[in-house]
Amino acid sequence: MTQQILLIEDDQRLAEMVRDYLGESDFDVTIAATGTEGLALQRQRGFDAVLLDLMLPDTDGLEVCRTLRATDSVPILMLTAKGEPMDRIVGLEIGADDYLPKPFEPRELLARLRAILRRGKGEDRPDIMRFGTLEIDPQAMEARIGGKVCALTSHQFKLLEIMAGSAGRVLSRDYIMNALKGEDLGAFDRSIDVHISRIRAEIEEDPNRPRRLITVRGAGYVFARSQD
Template sequence: MTERILIIDDDTRLSAMLRDYLRANGYGVRAAATASAGLADLARDPADAVILDVMLPDLDGFEVLKRIRAGSDVPVLMLTAKGEETDRIVGLEIGADDYLPKPFSPRELLARLRAILRRRAGPATPGVLRFGRLEIDPGSRAARLNGKPCDITGHQFDILLALAESAGRILSRDQLLDRVKGIEADAFDRSVDVHISRIRASIEDDPKHPRRIVTVRGAGYVFARRQDDEG
């Protein structure tokens, strides 16, 4: 089945170029030039991924992303002409799956798009990981705490899964970047910190004093086993 991509960008020349390029690579593509048109399009016909520009004429991309995340976990690749670290951090914190500064090559965008779509599909990994009240299901790519779904993005699920599969072992930021493809290597390791903060907010009883995902100063993070994991 052809995967459907929605582009929300007021640069009509760029959208047309991307539409032609992605269609040539086997995707179904449609485009909207305003935030309101893009949100209406997405509500009318769900997409498999959204390419979202930060600078739009009616709403900025961050607000659009918030509205998308209010009702959908569709993968979102954000574009910006600014390329500033602050914008990347904000986008990732709100729930973007990846971030690509302009100008970019169509080949790089295609690679990133394929990466977030692969993460959404996920590998056919059997077995639910259980840690006390926390369940991590690689098959459905879902995490649950006390039986309730955790509010994390696909990218954050990948980080959580990588940490859980290595429970008790310290993983550096570089190791997490290697395991979770798609985070831009030069997005400075702080992008990992943002994702970890979001994960903690979803799985920790007290995110400010985490007991599950623990920071090891100067080394990275460790997914800590606890006494209540057994049984």
């Protein structure tokens, strides 16, 4: 069944490109050029998802998101022209389901749209990953050893989640940095190695002789499938 998408975007050329591209994947996209028009359309028609530009001519996209969330659980994907970390954080805190910095690849937009639609239906909930006494809980953004929460920053947790999600596979530093696209990469300016070391201090029995997060000399790192 064709899903109805509301795109609140004042850049007509971009809006038409998105409409045409998503139309090829069986989405019916309605365009609103202002936040006021978009809010009115959502109240009238109740779309399956909203693609919401941060910068609008009549109001702030964050305010539109806040207004929608006051009465509506529709999945919201924010489009952020500058990709400023604070804008992303505020957007997520007030109820956006995801964000996508401009310029973006249409395929990535499609993938993120499908993901928030699945989550809106209660699908695609990330399960807890278990490796012996280590638990990695994506929803809570927690890593636990024997039930005790590890002291990891959100960036370090994301790095651990990426490694664990590819357990048994050697990941290069370049691959890891690419997988972290969309994160505040400034948090990694002291190199992946430093953060790996800090993660080991929390999840390894002996950080100097790691059994979980292992260095593969000249290649990168591998998260061991079997550890305990």
